[in-house]
Amino acid sequence: MSNYVLKYTRDERVKYISHLDFIRTFHRTVRRAGLLMSFSQGFNPHPVMTIAMPLSVGVTSSCEYIKIGFEGDYSEQEIADRLNEAFPKGFKITAVKRTEGKEHDFAKLDRAVYVVEAECGDASAFDAEKFLQNSELLVMKKSKSGVKEADIRPYIYDFSAKCTADNKLILTMCLAAGNTYNLKPDSVIDAMEKYTDGFSVEFFCVHREKILAGTEELI
Amino acid sequence: MSYTKRDKILMKVQKPTRYTGGELNSVVKDAALVDCRFGFCFPDVYEIAMSHLGMKILYHSLNEREDTYCERVFAPWVDMEEEMRSRGMRLFALETGDEVVNFDILGFSLSYELAYSNVINMLDLAGIPILAKDRDESYPIICAGGLCAYNAEPIAEVFDFLMLGEGEESINLITDEYIKWKKSGKKSKKEYLKTIARLEGIYVPSFYDVEYNEDNTVKSITLTEPEAKPVIHKCIMKDFDKAYTPDKVIVPFGEVVHDRVMLEVFRGCIRGCRFCEAGYAYRPVRERKPETLVDLADKLLSSSGYDEISLSSLSTSDYSQLKELTDGLLELTEQKKIGLSLPSLRIDNFSLELMKKVQKVRKSGITFAPEAGTQRLRDVINKNITEENILNSTKMLFRGGWTNVKLYFMIGLPTETDEDIQGIADLSQKVLEEYFAIPKEERAKNINITTSTSSFIPKPFTPFQWAKQDSREEIVRKQDMLKAAIKSRKIKYNWHDNRASYLEGVFARGDRRLLPAVLTAVKNGCRFDSWDEQFRFDKWMQAFEECGIDPDWYLRERSYDEVLPWDHIDIGVTKAFFMRENEKAKRAETTQNCRQGCSGCGITSFGAGVCFE
Numbered sequence: 001m002s003n004y005v006l007k008y009t010r011d012e013r014v015k016y017i018s019h020l021d022f023i024r025t026f027h028r029t030v031r032r033a034g035l036l037m038s039f040s041q042g043f044n045p046h047p048v049m050t051i052a053m054p055l056s057v058g059v060t061s062s063c064e065y066i067k068i069g070f071e072g073d074y075s076e077q078e079i080a081d082r083l084n085e086a087f088p089k090g091f092k093i094t095a096v097k098r099t100e101g102k103e104h105d106f107a108k109l110d111r112a113v114y115v116v117e118a119e120c121g122d123a124s125a126f127d128a129e130k131f132l133q134n135s136e137l138l139v140m141k142k143s144k145s146g147v148k149e150a151d152i153r154p155y156i157y158d159f160s161a162k163c164t165a166d167n168k169l170i171l172t173m174c175l176a177a178g179n180t181y182n183l184k185p186d187s188v189i190d191a192m193e194k195y196t197d198g199f200s201v202e203f204f205c206v207h208r209e210k211i212l213a214g215t216e217e218l219i
Numbered sequence: 220m221s222y223t224k225r226d227k228i229l230m231k232v233q234k235p236t237r238y239t240g241g242e243l244n245s246v247v248k249d250a251a252l253v254d255c256r257f258g259f260c261f262p263d264v265y266e267i268a269m270s271h272l273g274m275k276i277l278y279h280s281l282n283e284r285e286d287t288y289c290e291r292v293f294a295p296w297v298d299m300e301e302e303m304r305s306r307g308m309r310l311f312a313l314e315t316g317d318e319v320v321n322f323d324i325l326g327f328s329l330s331y332e333l334a335y336s337n338v339i340n341m342l343d344l345a346g347i348p349i350l351a352k353d354r355d356e357s358y359p360i361i362c363a364g365g366l367c368a369y370n371a372e373p374i375a376e377v378f379d380f381l382m383l384g385e386g387e388e389s390i391n392l393i394t395d396e397y398i399k400w401k402k403s404g405k406k407s408k409k410e411y412l413k414t415i416a417r418l419e420g421i422y423v424p425s426f427y428d429v430e431y432n433e434d435n436t437v438k439s440i441t442l443t444e445p446e447a448k449p450v451i452h453k454c455i456m457k458d459f460d461k462a463y464t465p466d467k468v469i470v471p472f473g474e475v476v477h478d479r480v481m482l483e484v485f486r487g488c489i490r491g492c493r494f495c496e497a498g499y500a501y502r503p504v505r506e507r508k509p510e511t512l513v514d515l516a517d518k519l520l521s522s523s524g525y526d527e528i529s530l531s532s533l534s535t536s537d538y539s540q541l542k543e544l545t546d547g548l549l550e551l552t553e554q555k556k557i558g559l560s561l562p563s564l565r566i567d568n569f570s571l572e573l574m575k576k577v578q579k580v581r582k583s584g585i586t587f588a589p590e591a592g593t594q595r596l597r598d599v600i601n602k603n604i605t606e607e608n609i610l611n612s613t614k615m616l617f618r619g620g621w622t623n624v625k626l627y628f629m630i631g632l633p634t635e636t637d638e639d640i641q642g643i644a645d646l647s648q649k650v651l652e653e654y655f656a657i658p659k660e661e662r663a664k665n666i667n668i669t670t671s672t673s674s675f676i677p678k679p680f681t682p683f684q685w686a687k688q689d690s691r692e693e694i695v696r697k698q699d700m701l702k703a704a705i706k707s708r709k710i711k712y713n714w715h716d717n718r719a720s721y722l723e724g725v726f727a728r729g730d731r732r733l734l735p736a737v738l739t740a741v742k743n744g745c746r747f748d749s750w751d752e753q754f755r756f757d758k759w760m761q762a763f764e765e766c767g768i769d770p771d772w773y774l775r776e777r778s779y780d781e782v783l784p785w786d787h788i789d790i791g792v793t794k795a796f797f798m799r800e801n802e803k804a805k806r807a808e809t810t811q812n813c814r815q816g817c818s819g820c821g822i823t824s825f826g827a828g829v830c831f832e
Contacts, residue, residue, distance in 0.1 A: 016235035017472045025472055028243075028524030031555075039556070058230050086524070088243040088472075117222065203230075205222045 001038045001048075002073055005104045005219055006066045006083070007095040010055065014090030019054040025088065026066070033086035035079065038069035052106045052218075053177060053211055056184065061208035065218055067099070067106065097219040108213035111157060112177035114185045118169045118204035125199040126169060126192060128161040137191040152191060155183040169201075177211065225316070228302045236472040237265035238299060240313035243470040244522065246282040246289070250315055254398045257281055257289040258312050258325040258359070262337035263749070268293040269469065270477035272531060273365065274328060277390055279465035287394055290314040292325065294337045294746070297753065300344065310345035320346045322359045324397060326390065327378075329367035332726035333719065333749040335374050338363075339741040342377070349738065351379045351425055356405045360397065364390075366500060368422075369453075370679040370785040373726050373733035375424040379412060383420040383788060384453030385486070387463050392418050413446040420454035423447060427787060429731055435772065437730060437782040452789045457827040459486055459505035466515060467522035479527035479560070480519045482512055484544070488533040489813035489829060491820075492590070493601045493804055494629065496678040497533060499792045502820065503828030504813060509540045513547035520557060527558040536565040537814075539832075545573055552577070566612035571619055584623035584669075585616055591632060592642025598807040599634050601800075606646060614653045620663045624650060630697045631675040631689035633804060640697050643670065644704035651709055671713040672701065674720035678727050679785045680792065682800035688724045688774035691717045718756040722748065725773040730784040733773075735766040793821035 017025060027047055030037055039045040052065035070079075076096040083093045097104065120126065137153040158174035175183040185206050193200055210217065229235040250256055259278050261268035268274060268291070281289035290312035295303060303309070309318045319325060325347075327338050339349055342361070348354050351361065363371060364382035371381060382389050393415050400411040416423045426447035430438040442449060456462035464483065471478070487504035488497070507515075516528055528548070530538075538544065545561075552559045559577040564570045566585070589609055591597045597604065613624055628643050647670045654666045674694050677686040689697070694717040705712050726733065740762035747753035763770045777783065779798055786794075796819065803810060810818050813829045823830045 013239070013241045014472070016229055016239050018236075021236065021472050021474070024474070025470075027526070028470060030524070031526065032243075032521065032524035034521075057235065058226070088470075089241060203222070203227055205226060 001069045001071060003067060003069050003099050004076070004079060005097045005099050006068065006079070006093055007219055008064050008066070008091055008093045010061045010064060011090045011092075012060060014088060015058055015060045018057050019051070022055075023049075023051070029083060029086045029088070029091075030068075033082040035074065035082060036071040038071050050106060052109055053112065053182075055208065056206070059206045059208055062094075063208060063210045063217070065106065065109075065211060067104070095219050104218055106218075107179065109178050109211050109218065110176065110180060110214065111174055111212050112208055113158075113172070113174045113210040113212070115207045115209055116169075116171040116173065116185050116189070116204050117207075118171060118189065119202045120167060120169055121200040121202065122198060123163045123167045123169050126161060126163075126196050128159060131161075131192060131195060132156075132159060134195055137195060139187050139190040139194060141187050152183055152187050155181055156188065159188075172209075174212075224306070224308075228299070228306065228308070231302060232298045233296065234265070234473055237293070237296065238313070239472075240291075240316070242472055243524075244467045245291075245314060245469050246278075247314065248282070248288045250288050250317065253288045254286040254401065255288070255324065255394055256317075256322040257287055257394065258292040258319045258322045259289055260292040260319075260325050260327045260338075260341060262294050262327060262329075262334040262341060264296050264747070265293050265471070266473070266475040269471050269475040271328060271330065272481050272483060273386070275468050275481075276464060277326075277386055278469075279467070280387055280463050281390060281394065283463075284391070284394070286398060288314075290317075290322075292319050292341070294341055295344070297747065300340075300746075303344065310341055318345070319359065323401065324360045324362065324394070326382075327361070327363040327365075329363050329365040329371055331749060332367055332373075332723045334367075335726060335737055336741050336745045336748050338374060338377065339737060340746045343741070350376055352376070354379075354408075356408050360408070360411070362393070366497060369496075369500060369788055369790060370727070370729075372731050372784045373729040374737055375731060376734055378424060379408065380415060381422040381424065382454075383422055383451055384790075385455050387456055389418060389420050389454050393421065413444060416444070416446045416448070419452060422451045422788065429784070431732070435732075437784055437786075439782065440784075440787045450787055450789045453500075453791060455503075455791075455825055455827065456486075456505070457825065459828075460507045460511055464515065466518040468519060470523050470525070477529070478525075479529050479558075480516065480523060480525045481529055481531045482516050482519070483507070484512060484530050484532045484535065484538050486532075487828065489537050490534060490603070491601055491800075491810055491812060491818070493599070493682040493800055494590075494632070494675060494678070496681050499680050499820070500790050501533065502790075502792060502813075502822040503825060503830050504537075505828040506539060509544040509547055512544055513551065516548055517551055520551070520555065526556065527560065528552065529560040529562060531562075533563070535561055535563045536570065537812075539814075542569070549576060565608075566615060568615075571615055575619065584625055584667075585621055586625040586627060587612070588627040589646060590627065590629050591635075591639060592628060592644070592646055593639045595807050596632060596635060596639045596642070598809050599804045600629075600632060601804070601809050603809060603812070606649070609646070610649060610653055613650045614657070617654045617657055617662050617666075622654075622663045622665055623667045623669075625669045625671065626650065628670065628672045629675045630672045630701070631694055633675075633683055633686045634807075635697075637697075637700065640700050641704055643672065643701055644706075647705060647710050648707060651707055666709050668710045669713060670705065670710055671715075672698065673715040674717060676720055676724045676727055679783070680790050680797070682797045682804055684728065684783065684797060685777040685779065685781075685801060687776040690771070690774070691721050694720070716751065716754075719748070719751075719754060721770070721774075722756070722759055725770045728777075728784070729773055733768065736762045736768050736770075739765055791820075791822040791825055796820040 037047040048069035050067045080093045136151040141150040155176035162170045368381045426444040432438045485506040487501040590602045677683045698714045
């Protein structure tokens with residue numbers, strides 16, 4: 001068995017696929033590609049596969065990671081080519097890297113960069129600098145123990161906002177992500193509305209630009 | 220990155236991939252380059268629609284044509300419909316997202332009566348006038364096919380035409396004629412309908428005038444156009460082994476009901492259960508060869524990436540070359556780690572061995588359909604299964620380690636007495652005793668028997684098409700009786716909602732005078748009637764009352780000399796045969812199956828299938 005890390009993108013056409021549905025879609029893609037997956041041992045064998053970070057429904061991405069075991073010994077290029085051939089339109093493998101042991105550990109991934117396009121009541125009412133000056137940003141946030149108020153300010157690592165001609169905000173934000181602490185752009189939007197008078201977001205869509213380990217990309 | 224009006228809707232609804240299209244193997248074409256845009260409409264939600272084999276066949280068949288683009292059009296779930304209506308968004312097709320009001324032809328699949336309200340609602344949502352007579356040439360041609368098309372009289376006037384029987388050929392013929400008509404300037408819709416009315420299996424409801432007697436029964440069905448046929452015969456694919464079938468299917472993103480490769484092994488059924496419309500309507504039995512099927516299975520698995528394949532037919536065990544087929548398939552599935560599911564299999568040594576091979580670890584539930592509780596009543600319905608068969612099979616299953624057994628019955632069957640109801644409880648109890656008769660160390664733990672009853676609904680084109688359907692009160696009485704008769708806690712009893720069966724019964728043998736009630740019910744919010752949580756029986760009853768219709772009347776017993784609303788339709792099995800069968804039923808006499816010998820049902824006229832083996 002050989003393990004590989006795959007990097008792939010997901011565009012508008014496939015952004016409504018839920019995490020579980022994506023897993024099923026990916027398994028089928030691998031089978032169509034004729035690549036032999038490694039299966040776990042036990043009563044109910046399933047493919048050996050890990051997804052770095054589940055993507056929320058409605059979010060596009062240019063940087064997703066999967067780790068997967070194959071029985072065959074394929075070249076990195078061959079895996080990319082065969083998967084791209086077999087994928088439904090909207091997914092694309094952009095890099096493949098053979099990996100061993102603890103190399104390319106998904107646990108090291110701790111942040112993600114998002115670009116958010118937000119339709120606002122009055123975009124000019126929002127001031128990014130002033131927003132970031134808040135020493136704490138308390139919003140209701142879902143966690144394992146239910147919905148409760150949490151301070152998300154420490155988990156916003158980078159944040160900028162640009163106003164467009166058609167009264168939209170283009171937000172770029174680097175947020176804590178992964179198993180230790182996961183902050184969704186949705187919570188940041190909540191905070192923006194709460195901490196800026198006369199400002200509201202009517203609708204927004206999210207794109208995940210990068211998933212990082214510190215400042216490094218995985219592959 | 221940018222978003223559209225549709226994104227704003229999709230972010231708000233459940234399961235948005237129901238509406239996005241773009242699945243693997245969905246067909247992409249330039250709509251501007253085709254002569255005919257065809258919308259294949261299934262009047263239910265995505266997960267049901269995408270499980271329908273007929274849709275897969277006809278979708279890909281039409282898309283083989285360069286001059287036609289067939290897209291899928293399904294009923295949006297109630298949350299989506301609300302969003303669409305509040306924003307003035309009209310019914311659209313999944314492939315292009317284009318509004319279907321601009322299509323050339325919309326073809327509905329009518330598989331069950333309780334979807335009629337969805338047909339009406341979809342047309343309304345599309346911005347298309349409901350009735351054929353209110354649509355001029357600027358609107359799409361609206362047609363339908365499927366099992367219910369044989370008696371779609373309650374909503375027949377919605378359609379420009381209906382396609383009776385198997386559609387692989389006729390859907391292409393009506394498309395050919397449509398394109399000719401369109402190219403000649405689409406002068407009058409009636410001209411197009413006259414042309415296709417000459418084709419086999421095409422029924423144009425507006426060419427038939429129905430008159431009624433004072434007692435409300437049908438007096439006569441008369442032709443209003445010379446092109447219309449006095450009797451319309453169904454179509455079949457005579458050489459089923461060679462009939463078109465796609466070697467790729469659309470693979471949905473979300474989970475659907477039948478989320479696997481479906482391999483259609485044969486059409487028709489040799490059995491002749493007297494309650495079963497499908498068993499007669501799909502006659503004669505025509506099989507595909509095992510080598511054709513194994514080859515097809517290989518292609519379908521490779522092109523879809525599915526990890527499961529299921530055999531599809533009305534009765535798997537009756538496939539004449541089952542061993543050859545399963546040997547070939549097992550070779551394929553073991554090599555590719557594919558699951559094989561074998562529905563409607565009779566339990567014997569062969570099938571038990573087979574089941575052990577295909578499900579190495581998990582032991583799923585096994586379903587039996589004795590349909591009736593006593594041998595007498597099973598003889599009445601010609602369900603050729605004995606108590607001994609069932610008990611022997613369950614004994615084998617319990618010894619083999621299975622502990623989940625489901626038993627399906629019907630209540631309200633013709634000639635049924637309370638003794639027959641008690642028989643359901645008794646048979647369930649005997650199955651349970653088979654389990655306990657096996658020494659503890661030789662059986663698996665946790666026995667679980669589920670006994671389910673549905674309510675018998677007399678259907679057209681069956682020997683019971685003249686029978687009385689039990690009233691709701693009588694069904695409830697029988698259900699209560701059975702609840703009391705089942706003593707063991709190891710037996711779970713499930714029963715079907717009497718109100719849904721009632722409505723289904725009204726439509727199944729309904730006539731054109733039901734139409735106003737359907738329109739009224741939909742206007743008052745009825746849709747998705749086959750979904751318990753959406754079904755609004757009170758609104759239906761209110762609609763019948765408003766329209767002055769007594770729905771009970773449609774459940775009554777008919778006499779042989781009554782003109783039936785579907786008498787101008789011919790499925791190949793003769794009315795004389797159905798009468799003979801009905802008389803035999805009254806005497807509890809059984810009829811041999813098609814392989815044991817011919818009983819003269821009339822289907823030999825098609826010159827195909829089991830009749831000539």
